[in-house]
Amino acid sequence: GQSLEQPSEVTAVEGAIVQINCTYQTSGFYGLSWYQQHDGGAPTFLSYNALDGLEETGRFSSFLSRSDSYGYLLLQELQMKDSASYFCAVRGLDSNYQLIWGAGTKLIIKP
Amino acid sequence: NAGVTQTPKFRVLKTGQSMTLLCAQDMNHEYMYWYRQDPGMGLRLIHYSVGEGTTAKGEVPDGYNVSRLKKQNFLLGLESAAPSQTSVYFCASSDGTSGLSPYEQFFGPGTRLTVL
Numbered sequence: 001g002q003s004l005e006q007p008s009e010v011t012a013v014e015g016a017i018v019q020i021n022c023t024y025q026t027s028g029f030y031g032l033s034w035y036q037q038h039d040g041g042a043p044t045f046l047s048y049n050a051l052d053g054l055e056e057t058g059r060f061s062s063f064l065s066r067s068d069s070y071g072y073l074l075l076q077e078l079q080m081k082d083s084a085s086y087f088c089a090v091r092g093l094d095s096n097y098q099l100i101w102g103a104g105t106k107l108i109i110k111p
Numbered sequence: 112n113a114g115v116t117q118t119p120k121f122r123v124l125k126t127g128q129s130m131t132l133l134c135a136q137d138m139n140h141e142y143m144y145w146y147r148q149d150p151g152m153g154l155r156l157i158h159y160s161v162g163e164g165t166t167a168k169g170e171v172p173d174g175y176n177v178s179r180l181k182k183q184n185f186l187l188g189l190e191s192a193a194p195s196q197t198s199v200y201f202c203a204s205s206d207g208t209s210g211l212s213p214y215e216q217f218f219g220p221g222t223r224l225t226v227l
Contacts, residue, residue: 033214042201042218043154087153091214097142097161097205098169099216103153 002026002092004102011108012078020073020105022088029090032064032071033099038084046073046086075107083109112137117202117219124192124226132187132222134202142205143185144169144216145177147198154201160185192226199223 004024012018022032031050035043049055049064049071061074075082085106089099115136124130134143141162146154156169158177166177174196176188185204189196203216 030214042220043203043216044218045215048215097214098144098156098159099214101153101155 002100006102006105009106014078014111016078017076020086022071024069028093033089034062034073035087036084078109115217115219117222121223128192129190134185136204140204140206144203145187146201149198194226197226
């Protein structure tokens with residue numbers, strides 16, 4: 001089967017750096033995506049890694065290593081507004097534009 | 112552009128009642144999806160569509176039906192609501208050929224459904 005695993009909760013301090021990991025078991029996929037969801041809101045797209053390596057978008061970076069079946073989202077200079085749930089997702093080779101979703105990581109930021 | 116819109120935003124049903132959730136997108140996307148999200152959990156795919164007139168089952172299709180008669184609209188129906196269908200329902204759309212990620216999904220604001 002195909003599955004993605006993320007920590008259920010991560011706590012960090014405002015201004016710090018935090019890494020949210022995503023490990024997966026899948027026979028093959030096109031790329032790793034990350035979405036952010038604030039409480040009561042809808043998921044919004046953050047980043048996509050088609051190739052191995054680091055992709056940087058402002059304070060957020062995402063990393064993929066296919067050989068290690070592993071990816072992570074790195075958030076720098078944490079702000080209180082970054083308190084949200086973060087989901088990793090992949091599209092499997094045999095899917096039809098469906099995404100396979102992780103269960104999400106709730107990021108709690110303390111002042 | 113409004114993006115993806117959903118109606119209604121909130122609804123309370125009694126067990127056995129039926130209802131239809133409407134999703135509309137104005138981005139000319141081919142692909143549309145219906146998800147449910149239960150408290151503290153991730154997204155589970157109910158049904159999806161890869162184009163006008165097509166539908167397919169996702170991970171948790173039982174108790175739901177869908178239709179995609181027009182490209183911009185994707186309807187989710189509950190024929191006989193059950194308390195287990197209490198959830199937040201999200202519609203999403205995607206275009207396989209554009210965007211930061213060809214698989215980026217754009218979500219509506221959600222419908223909060225309670226079945227008593």
